Amino acid sequence: MSVLDTILEKRFFTPWRQGRSGDPASLWPDSSLELYVTAACNQNCEYCYLVRQKELYPREAMKPEIIKKNMKNFLDWCLKEGFSFHQVDLFSGEIWHSPFGWEILDILLSYIRRGLRIETVMIPTNASFVLSDRAIAEMANRIEDYGAAGCRLQLSGSIDGGLSDGITRRGNESRLTDEKNTDDFYDRFFSFWRRFGFVFHPMVSAENVKYWRENFQWWDERCREYGYDSFRDIMMLEVRNDNWTDESIEDYKSFLGFLIDKLLDERCSGDVKKLVNHLFLTDIFNPGSSGYINFGLAKADAFQGCTVSDMFTVRLGDLAIPPCHRTAYDELLYGRFRVEDGKITGIEEHNPQIASRILLQDSILCSPGCDCCPYNFFCLRGCYGSQREAGKDPFMPIESVCRLFRGKIDFLIDKYRELGVWEALEKVSPANARYEEIGEILEAVKHIREARA
Incomplete structure (x- = not known):
């Protein structure tokens, strides 16, 4: 053998x-x-x-x-x-x-x-x-x-959504690009998806991130119309190509802030304790239980994300x-x-x-730079294929993608500090099933803040 x-x-x-x-x-x-x-x-x-x-x-x-x-x-x-x-x-x-x-x-x-x-x-x-x-x-x-x-x-x-599909997704056939078919397509799409209970995985890329605040509003309206939950049923995946610029990263952080504020205001009635519950404790928006939540901070797996x-x-x-x-x-x-x-x-x-x-092998410990990076507890890490295309080495991280995830994690840490999320988590009872995991998250946040000080 x-x-x-x-x-x-x-x-x-x-x-x-x-x-x-x-x-x-x-x-x-x-x-x-x-x-x-x-x-x-x-x-x-x-x-x-x-x-x-x-x-x-x-x-x-x-x-x-x-x-x-x-x-x-x-x-x-x-x-x-x-x-x-x-x-x-x-x-x-x-x-x-x-x-x-x-x-x-x-x-x-x-x-x-x-x-x-x-x-x-x-x-x-x-x-x-x-x-x-x-x-x-x-x-x-x-x-x-x-x-x-x-x-x-x-x-x-x-599909990326009504305000992004025409920007980053272009059809090879006229019926896929003809504007008169657009509304008909989305009506048919959501009706079919609702019939069978399917969900969605739009992509957040450097090309379309500047439109995502308005694009999410489009998703939210459609989800309400067809009985979906825009926070639970849309898995917004970051495209890990080597084209993230300082401007597109700032656009992404702005979008993440918008999502958090919207969740806090519309689902939590401004109550930070409810937001903490949604993001870190027992609710359906817990990143560990309902798919990838791009504005959550969950422990990274030892294998690739x-x-x-x-x-x-x-x-x-x-x-x-x-x-x-x-x-x-x-x-x-x-x-x-x-x-x-x-x-x-x-x-x-x-x-x-x-x-x-x-x-x-452990993806964190065996990837150059990831093994000693203070952000490795939370980081989704890069894409092996994209890394091969950018630097001819599938295991060498792309610097622009590293900047994306460092910028994202820094922003979320600061945003949740301003909202009092970390303070609330420090008061979680040892009887809570996720008490040890919360302790690890708080320790990782402390480590990152010390490293960037």
Whole structure:
């Protein structure tokens, strides 16, 4: 057994064979699968790596027939191995408005019906399929079919919002950019999302951050109209590309201040104790329990602040195994599945050192500068793919992204000090379930303030 086989066996394959066990030490809940379908897309988003980095998916591997054949070979192997998945992500450009996308869903569903155990299938999508009545019906039918087979098919709305989509997201098709279709698109989008209880993950980038205060107001109005909670159901992700300037960082801090003030005034009636409860104690806005809250301060994980450490990615066009879809460069591939006579017979080892670094080692202690940075308790850290693109080294932090997170954390520490949040947390009872964690947060805040003094 090769080094890569050993790493992947212990980190993913053994937990998948064990399945849901109830053992708190089991890696199964944190071991997901991502099928990287294709880079083809009907939009040209300015910050998107699929648009800017053609190396991530070889053009010759993007033929639908090859992708479908390889998908079946891989799923046959999963069935043979007896794997059980907590979650499978279908990552691609945008294909869910097309017969090819529907075929991909049908192939996966056929294996679930044959006994492949999957609890949830997750698809990030720009939702352009809602512009077609037929595509809406095709997707709705498959959501129901998956449910009948015991698997939740869940979509995550990758739209930035009414005031940002036209700036950083541009369609390749006229129907995606025609203003007369805009209102119709959003009405269809929110109606479909509400029907199935899906939520949203817009991106906050250096390109669009200056518009986000007004953009969030747009989201808030739409969420109220369709029965969503704009603070709970919108996960605003920072784009960690190497283009954050002093101006865009200041714009972001201004936006964060706006969010906090809005939450305090509208949800907490100006009561700081309620704000503390929302952000740090027991409520649904607790960053540790309801997704990533960009204005929260939660303890960073020992692994990278994304899915690269707990998701096994397969690029279907050539059965390559990259660390993630953003790092699918030749020199970073862990390996590739070996196929003989139409069946997977093993894995060709390419770069086990990268696999060891990402899957087995502490991301904070093993990243240059992060190990001794006073902000490392809270910092989300950079993106390996973006770092490779900026400096040819996936593990070397990007200085502009470091400035972004330092500026953000400094701002939040000062903002919460002015509001009396830290003072309130110091009075939390030892009987509170999060008392020890609160103590760690307060100590980290003290450490940062001393370091910058």
